[in-house]
Amino acid sequence: MAKKTVGISDVAREAGVSVGTVSNSFNRPDSVAPETRARILAVVERLGYVRSESARQLRTGTSRIVALLVLDLANPFFVEVANGAERAARAAGLGVMVCTSAQSPSEEAEYIGLFTEQQVRGVLVIPADPTGHSLEPLRRQRIPYVVVDRLVQDAEVCSVSVDDVVGGRLAVEHLLTQGHRRIAYISGPPHLQQIRDRRTGALDAIAAAGLPPETLHELPTAHMTIAAGRDAAARLLGLADRPTAVFCANDLLALGLEQALYAAGVKVPEEVAIVGYDDIEFASAVAVPLTSVRQPAAEMGRLAAQMLLAEADAPGEDGSENGSQNGGKSRHEHRAVVLQPELVVRTSSLHRVG
Amino acid sequence: MAKKTVGISDVAREAGVSVGTVSNSFNRPDSVAPETRARILAVVERLGYVRSESARQLRTGTSRIVALLVLDLANPFFVEVANGAERAARAAGLGVMVCTSAQSPSEEAEYIGLFTEQQVRGVLVIPADPTGHSLEPLRRQRIPYVVVDRLVQDAEVCSVSVDDVVGGRLAVEHLLTQGHRRIAYISGPPHLQQIRDRRTGALDAIAAAGLPPETLHELPTAHMTIAAGRDAAARLLGLADRPTAVFCANDLLALGLEQALYAAGVKVPEEVAIVGYDDIEFASAVAVPLTSVRQPAAEMGRLAAQMLLAEADAPGEDGSENGSQNGGKSRHEHRAVVLQPELVVRTSSLHRVG
């Protein structure tokens, strides 16, 4: 019976060299004579040899894939983040393993466990568990990770996020400028930091305009989905003194709202103006295109991946390393990068009142 | 200096047993005495031991992750497929590596190469390369794979797809029933089998109604995106004898079309009726909800993953295997599963003409 797979030793034998030389011709090509290398590559081609990553990884201790754990691929915002990250990683010759935690801390923990067993090169994570507890195994195993879409001040970890206070301010400033004086905030789960930050920004704008905080009327929702947006519309229409404008914590909510308002015969933006958040592609694809706070999602993914790779290539952080080849100066510094959002004005908010 | 990571031998020493016993307590728990096992697990906990997948994989020859290669995560349809597949794989204790080929055969080939090096358990692939050439390495390495969203008659490979002829027929039958006699087909790249199949179904319906093939007016597009849908709207409105109904090859096209028609003041469905394809979530979330041909995307992903796992667990297909423990009867049979689409009628097509 034939041997199952062709290994490096088969190539070596067939090419009349040692396994070391075959390995070298892959990993340090210029340390082997051109003609030898050519001969080896020919044999590789002929035998259809592919090297075993598991063996390679066992020896070198590090794999060639990075993991990306997002909350939910159903939200195009996260897809964009994933795309940015994937491109950056591919450019560095690494594969990306995209997984979804479905916002569940336990799923998150399970995946983190899988990643540590795989000894992935690093992890990009949008945390579902606010305590950060589920990331503990990564710290223990010294697997570098970068927190995405959440600000972490820790100084023990890198993070890339977008300034949500600014985003909330931009949205509400715009609505105030349009003359609105009663503004609803369809927010989402109140325990999310982002929801709170955007509210803070909204209230900042209101205070700056010399208006009372009651100007903002918050309508929390359990989920940030299209369906939740529809539900919120009903609540909005039931309000005694109906707001003339709505700031939604993401575009899915805004789309659901806009649809429900249309169905109820309420004109957007004439009767109710809407501002969304994220600026997903679909926001600009509906009949009344949505004004939205644009987050640089792809950029966030790209940056996060680059920071991760930088950390993975840099020496670790226990002091025992100095005196080695790099004079300590290139030791990795954890950074918390905060990107700036941007308001994209479209039809859904283009109507002056008052 | 402390040893980098804690390995199975550290656990063994600390627990006063041999490495074999530690390994056993993970892989065949009931072959080891309960109290021994408890002692070992306690040590594992205390030392924070995580087993090395690379070592495990090197020995056993197979990994615990399956790869999923889709064309484009920006289309929610593929996201749904991915979700179905991921859930099924997770249920079997496997991780999923989701990657996007961006419709590029060369990217596809690169990823396939990565997968073979990783010796993944199996690959689910929505092929970008119509020749199937880029999948060759999988065959050589005997890595099981299932083709998703494409019908493959090959009998050398499993596939899961949806009947596009039926889908096209359903869409156009519906429009004919509504009284339409001039129907546009905004299609997409003509070289895609799916585009052709849907056209075939559309023409079937027209023939069955005793109408001439000219009833269908095809408007091909280079891409199947929202932007392409907008462009197609302009072409549609420029037609001499403007169709009263449009069948779009996917929902992105349909959404772009609907938006552009709204902007041009053309009423949907009164002046132009629209039927989309895929029934993504956003199709039902716009002001005039979209009638669409629903594909069981999650089901397709789920089924594909299950078929893949079945194949991965079954013996290979070279005849040399018989006489072994399984009497040959459980040998894997390649199947081409074809699922049925379903028409979901919404407002965008609900208007009788003629």
Added chain:
DNA sequence: GATGGGTATTGAATCGATTCAATGCCTCGA
């Protein structure tokens, strides 16, 4: 002809878990 220096190649040790034949121990029945 000897010496030195550079380049190309070798081969054995190593990474960490799995596997399985061999061993040890214990109990129960004859």
Added chain:
DNA sequence: TCGAGGCATTGAATCGATTCAATACCCATC
């Protein structure tokens, strides 16, 4: 008391590539 048989455990071989100190070889120089 002895032996059979079952259960728990051992430990050495193994997977396949990487790595590096050692070696071999060649050419230039003195």
